[in-house]
Amino acid sequence: MEKREPARQDVAERVVVRYELDSSVQYPKPLYEDRVKDVEQTLKLASGVEPLMGQGVRQAGAMGQLLKKTEKVFEVYPPTPYRAAFVLEKKRVESAMRGEMPAPEPGRILDGIAGEKPKRSSAAAVGSSAPDFTVPRLGGQGSLALRNCRGSHVLVVFYNPAAPMTEEVLLQAQQWSRYGQGKDLTVLPLTVRPESSSNQNWARILGKELPIYDGSGLRITYGVEVTPRLVLVDKEGTVRALHEGWGGETRQQCEEDLRQLVAEPNKAAPAKTAAKR
CATH class of the missing domain: 1.20.1280 (Monooxygenase)
Incomplete structure (x- = not known):
């Protein structure tokens, strides 16, 4: 933007505006x-x-x-x-x-x-309650609500079907799902790009064992700026661990967190004593 004094050709002031991308997160x-x-x-x-x-x-x-x-x-x-x-x-x-x-x-x-001012929601954080959600299953075969998973540990796996490590991430998620059988552990793969045709291919491979859901509406709530993003939620609905990116160290740390959480003793309800007459 250039400014000139009246009846002058010379530029008296020049303003240059630069824009920098602060985040790649889109608001769906x-x-x-x-x-x-x-x-x-x-x-x-x-x-x-x-x-x-x-x-x-x-x-x-x-x-x-x-x-x-x-x-x-x-x-x-x-x-x-x-x-x-x-x-x-x-x-x-x-x-x-x-x-x-x-x-x-x-x-x-x-x-x-x-x-009173409405409180602002923030992205999921370790130690806080996991924001509730209801996500549709790909293919229009029903939906799933996080609140209905109470009583079971939940590993939420946000992934991008276009990423090169998607195959490794989803196959590892499948292994964790099998490990969690009988251990009160549910694994939820959530795609951040439900329109990608790759999702349908993976839905066929994983089948009913590990259904894929549309997680595109949770990118802000769960702070998904990098994929994969792994969110571990305990039986009470509290976020216990967060992991971003993929590699040997990330996979190992997530698995350790899973095993540690599964090994924790259940919170027993207080025993009820019958009243004596």
Whole structure:
């Protein structure tokens, strides 16, 4: 960009703008759609209960039905940063159902009702709860939700079908899956490029033993900037280990983490003692 003084040909100022690629991560369409759903469902709930608010307990049943319907919708896909607005609106509705004075008006829910700001979601980190997700199986043969794997250790394997090490990664994942049989270990291969024809080839090779799922919508949530990315989640849903890239050392470390986790004793429930009479 060049600037010149009035009636002058000489350049008085020149501005050069340079752009550097900070990250190669793309924001896929499903990631955007999930956020839109969160906003739309929360606003739908707010507009639906607003006419009932003034009647308090007398309309508690109707407000409860609207709230339950919204919660049912939210069960089928993972939360986004905008889910916090629904949590706040839920408190407002429950307050009205008890006949108490409702919290601030629904028009403020997306800015954070009562001055609260929605919490930002962050990528999966060791020691934190693994973000829940529901992923479709390639070929349209159903889906899988991480929450349904509770009670089993889970190794999530994000891979790029176009990468040269894909064959080695998936065959190793198959070996880990076989090792985990009878040991409460589930291996989930998630492709970050579901449109690649290579996925169908690998789906045929691995078959029902190791189904492949579409993980393209989880690249932000799970911080997938490099593939493969291996995420080890324990039975309670806590991230226990993260590994990126591929090589002898990565494979060995991941296997050690797997064996160590599988060898951990189960958390026994406290024994119940029958009352003596």
